[in-house]
Amino acid sequence: MAMRELPKTDVVIVGGGWTGLTAAYELAHAGQRCVILERGQPRHTATSFAGPEEHDELKYALRYGHMQDVKKETLTFRNSRDQQALPMRRLGSFLPGSGLGGAGIHWNGQIWRPLPSDLEMRSHYDARYGSQFIPEDLTVQDWGVTYDELEPHLDFFERICGAAGSAGNLNGETRPGGNPFEGARTSDYPNPPMKQPISNTLFGQAAERLGYNPFPMPSANVTAAYENPYGAQLHPCTYCGYCERFGCGYFAKADPIICVYDRIKDHENFEIRFGAQALRVEKSRDGKTATGVVYQDEDGVEVFQPADTVCLNAYALWNVHLMLVSGLGQPYDPETRQGTVGRNYSYQTIAAVDAFFDDEIVTNPFMGAGALGMVVDDFNGDNFDHSELGFVGGGYIACKQYHGRPISYQPVPDGTPKWGAEWKRVLRETYSRHGDLVIHGSSMSTPENYLDLDPTWTDAFGRPLLRMTFNFPENDRKMSDYVMNRALDIAREMDHVTSVSSVNLAREGADYSIVPYQTTHNVGGAVIGTDPTTSVVNRYGQMWDHHNVFVFGACLFPQNLGYNPTGPLMGLAYWTLDHMKRDYLKNPGPLMDA
Amino acid sequence: MTRRYSRRAVLMQIGAGSAAAATLTSPKHAFAQMDSRPWFFLTDDEARWLAAICDVFIPQDDFPSASQAGVVDYIDLQMASGYGKGEGLYLKGPFPEGTPEQGYQLPYTPSELLRRGIAAARDEDDLGAMPPPDRSAYVEALSERTEPIGDVPASAFFNELLSLTNEGYFADPIYLGNHNYAGWEMVGFPGAHAYYLDRVDKHNLPVDQPPMGIAHNGGRSTLPRPIRSEG
Numbered sequence: 081m082a083m084r085e086l087p088k089t090d091v092v093i094v095g096g097g098w099t100g101l102t103a104a105y106e107l108a109h110a111g112q113r114c115v116i117l118e119r120g121q122p123r124h125t126a127t128s129f130a131g132p133e134e135h136d137e138l139k140y141a142l143r144y145g146h147m148q149d150v151k152k153e154t155l156t157f158r159n160s161r162d163q164q165a166l167p168m169r170r171l172g173s174f175l176p177g178s179g180l181g182g183a184g185i186h187w188n189g190q191i192w193r194p195l196p197s198d199l200e201m202r203s204h205y206d207a208r209y210g211s212q213f214i215p216e217d218l219t220v221q222d223w224g225v226t227y228d229e230l231e232p233h234l235d236f237f238e239r240i241c242g243a244a245g246s247a248g249n250l251n252g253e254t255r256p257g258g259n260p261f262e263g264a265r266t267s268d269y270p271n272p273p274m275k276q277p278i279s280n281t282l283f284g285q286a287a288e289r290l291g292y293n294p295f296p297m298p299s300a301n302v303t304a305a306y307e308n309p310y311g312a313q314l315h316p317c318t319y320c321g322y323c324e325r326f327g328c329g330y331f332a333k334a335d336p337i338i339c340v341y342d343r344i345k346d347h348e349n350f351e352i353r354f355g356a357q358a359l360r361v362e363k364s365r366d367g368k369t370a371t372g373v374v375y376q377d378e379d380g381v382e383v384f385q386p387a388d389t390v391c392l393n394a395y396a397l398w399n400v401h402l403m404l405v406s407g408l409g410q411p412y413d414p415e416t417r418q419g420t421v422g423r424n425y426s427y428q429t430i431a432a433v434d435a436f437f438d439d440e441i442v443t444n445p446f447m448g449a450g451a452l453g454m455v456v457d458d459f460n461g462d463n464f465d466h467s468e469l470g471f472v473g474g475g476y477i478a479c480k481q482y483h484g485r486p487i488s489y490q491p492v493p494d495g496t497p498k499w500g501a502e503w504k505r506v507l508r509e510t511y512s513r514h515g516d517l518v519i520h521g522s523s524m525s526t527p528e529n530y531l532d533l534d535p536t537w538t539d540a541f542g543r544p545l546l547r548m549t550f551n552f553p554e555n556d557r558k559m560s561d562y563v564m565n566r567a568l569d570i571a572r573e574m575d576h577v578t579s580v581s582s583v584n585l586a587r588e589g590a591d592y593s594i595v596p597y598q599t600t601h602n603v604g605g606a607v608i609g610t611d612p613t614t615s616v617v618n619r620y621g622q623m624w625d626h627h628n629v630f631v632f633g634a635c636l637f638p639q640n641l642g643y644n645p646t647g648p649l650m651g652l653a654y655w656t657l658d659h660m661k662r663d664y665l666k667n668p669g670p671l672m673d674a
Numbered sequence: 675m676t677r678r679y680s681r682r683a684v685l686m687q688i689g690a691g692s693a694a695a696a697t698l699t700s701p702k703h704a705f706a707q708m709d710s711r712p713w714f715f716l717t718d719d720e721a722r723w724l725a726a727i728c729d730v731f732i733p734q735d736d737f738p739s740a741s742q743a744g745v746v747d748y749i750d751l752q753m754a755s756g757y758g759k760g761e762g763l764y765l766k767g768p769f770p771e772g773t774p775e776q777g778y779q780l781p782y783t784p785s786e787l788l789r790r791g792i793a794a795a796r797d798e799d800d801l802g803a804m805p806p807p808d809r810s811a812y813v814e815a816l817s818e819r820t821e822p823i824g825d826v827p828a829s830a831f832f833n834e835l836l837s838l839t840n841e842g843y844f845a846d847p848i849y850l851g852n853h854n855y856a857g858w859e860m861v862g863f864p865g866a867h868a869y870y871l872d873r874v875d876k877h878n879l880p881v882d883q884p885p886m887g888i889a890h891n892g893g894r895s896t897l898p899r900p901i902r903s904e905g
Contacts, residue, residue: 131866131867131868132865132866132867132886132887132888132890133888135865135866135867135868135888136846136848136866136888137844137845137846138841138845138846138849142841143756143757143761143762144762149762150762150763150764151761151762151763151764151765154764157775157776157777158776159773159775163773164770164772165776166770166772166776166777166779167764167766167779168764168777169763169764169765169777169778169779170762170763170764170777170778171762172777275874275875276874276875277874277875277877278877278878281877316871317871318868318869318870318871319870319871319873319874320868320869320870321868321870322868440878441878442877442878442879442880444870444873444874444879444880444881446863446864446868446870447870447873447874452874484863485863486844486857486858486861486863487840487841487844487845490840498817498836499730499731499732499813499836499839500730500731500733500810501733501735504732504733504735504737504860505735507860507861508860508861511861511862511863512861512862512880536768537766538766591773591775592775593774593775593777594775594776594777595774595775595777
């Protein structure tokens with residue numbers, strides 16, 4: 081039982097990142113008194129992320145200075161149910177953040193929209209290829225919300241970030257220089273696209289010669305002085321090469337602190353408590369609603385914060401963990417395939433191609449930005465004919481120049497020794513003659529990839545660790561191999577390229593490993609939908625089992641897109657908040673019949 | 675590069691206004707006594723062994739070797755501070771053996787791992803007595819070794835050595851490696867003061883500005899500590 085009980089508030093929000101701060105902004109302005117529980121510490125873009133101190137590769141990129149502490153909370157991992165899951169003893173494959181702004185301060189700023197067909201994936205494939213087409217072992221499903229419904233919210237988030245890019249489809253009209261496959265947008269990007277370095281330029285030229293449709297990557301690295309709809313001031317990106325794993329002291333990468341927190345922190349309905357570790361959500365006696373959140377405060381005291389409405393805005397994995405340790409919803413059982421919490425966990429399928437240039441090219445890789453890239457979307461989603469391919473999904477191919485930080489950025493061709501005189505000689509030559517291509521692939525859900533609680537290990541608060549069971553589905557291995565080969569075609573077509581090499585993390589025979597960094601795009605586990613037997617929340621993000629609990633973030637994705645998740649998950653967040661403000665708060669109760 | 679300053683030399687300059695002649699024998703500055711201090715973490719034997727290994731990973735050519743660039747000093751400081759002591763490492767047992775995909779599963783902090791590994795390796799072979807070609811062959815064998823070294827899995831030990839060496843050669847000199855920007859000069863990395871808005875789209879234009887680190891001091895952290903010969 082909690083030691084201390086506080087007066088009731090209207091809304092308690094777990095997590096002070098992009099979705100949590102945005103929920104507080106929107107609900108506070110709707111007259112709701114909001115309390116955010118943030119497990120980490122306060123920090124500010126102006127005082128905490130300034131160069132040159134922030135530009136410390138060892139401290140932030142290798143020692144994870146902005147990331148969560150696995151000593152406090154981690155998970156166990158195994159590839160399949162016949163193994164014992166073991167603790168993720170240090171961070172590796174993905175890097176959840178901690179502190180004000182959450183992982184939103186150390187993202188790259190790649191800001192995407194889902195394709196219309198992505199959101200209706202099962203219906204779309206059934207209609208185009210027949211109901212037998214999606215492989216039987218995939219639990220792919222529709223999101224229950226359409227692109228047209230999300231469009232105003234995706235658009236608004238782009239304006240919150242001051243996104244830089246080129247529209248490819250403005251109100252249904254295809255425009256040159258943008259992504260011709262994107263869903264119709266109601267407005268162009270608020271800022272012009274980024275400048276491109278030589279490596280990305282050569283990629284774009286080669287892709288065009290092969291008949292593809294290259295365009296500049298949509299970017300939340302802002303390209304002009306800009307004021308967002310909340311009144312935040314953003315500055316032009318300096319291409320400093322310290323985005324991912326770093327905060328941006330230039331106010332040039334949109335982050336939740338400058339874009340949202342600064343604009344709401346003084347509001348009378350807003351409060352944030354730091355060092356407040358949410359431990360569990362409490363339920364009413366009849367189990368139908370949540371009554372509030374128990375957290376441990378900075379002094380180690382357990383506190384109960386009662387609330388009319390509970391918003392779960394932690395990182396995807398920890399939202400699912402909090403539900404499991406609180407008994408919210410029905411945990412998924414892979415044996416019976418019943419239950420929904422932890423079901424449909426998926427990830428991202430990553431492959432890479434390295435192109436090495438002759439000595440006429442000087443790339444200056446340190447002139448970079450997190451979303452500085454040229455992209456080909458011809459092999460993403462269902463933008464290409466899958467009928468003869470034997471898989472669903474796809475990915476974008478991008479040539480990116482996002483950093484030249486010298487501990488991590490050591491591109492050498494295949495066959496180069498890993499150390500010694502020859503390695504040293506080659507690295508000197510190739511450091512500034514390298515094109516960096518990524519294949520950013522979708523990840524399909526299966527009955528065997530899921531999240532539950534570990535029977536052995538516990539976190540610093542005595543709770544069982546989350547247990548992740550995951551391996552790459554056969555479908556995604558085929559997809560990744562196919563799209564990577566298209567990337568290799570482009571790399572070989574690029575001018576000045578003398579050699580190419582590739583690595584597919586999902587190649588045949590290679591099990592998913594929790595060790596090398598891939599992406600911080602863990603999705604699913606509390607998915608959105610229209611059927612309570614296959615989703616945790618209804619299409620408004622409201623829990624089927626507890627109508628006053630709303631869930632935010634990438635844990636909602638029923639399977640993962642070939643895009644980075646922040647744009648889509650923020651579209652969903654604004655969609656949910658819109659329905660909370662318009663419908664739920666006036667008349668609290670289920671927004672859909674189960 | 676000829677302008678090298680040892681910590682002692684810098685401290686002498688600091689003290690020059692008062693009693694410069696006396697500083698050598700009775701330093702006024704509190705940190706001056708650190709000049710003759712032992713390593714933060716390493717023993718002399720461990721430092722010698724690490725210098726030999728690191729210089730196989732990064733030998734001298736037109737650019738300094740790992741130990742010449744302060745990599746042993748870097749490792750010493752890392753092992754004595756947060757990382758070496760197990761910050762960012764979940765160390766709750768039990769510790770069953772896992773698959774490579776499950777990552778690090780040993781009950782040791784990095785400094786414990788390093789100390790155990792070096793001790794076991796030194797029990798087996800006298801690396802310091804080997805001529806350079808034999809050292810290279812030794813490192814090659816270590817990288818492929820499947821049986822443990824003492825109670826430490828050889829791959830975990832080897833990977834730790836290789837990544838620490840690499841970090842020390844390329845990390846900002848505030849961490850005592852990358853002395854005089856050896857690593858940054860080698861690849862042409864201009865450092866922590868990064869502002870390229872006007873240059874990113876000027877293609878194929880080499881950057882010839884000298885590197886500049888966080889401390890803004892030409893990379894002159896401290897002179898790498900001399901690795902004392904045995905005995």
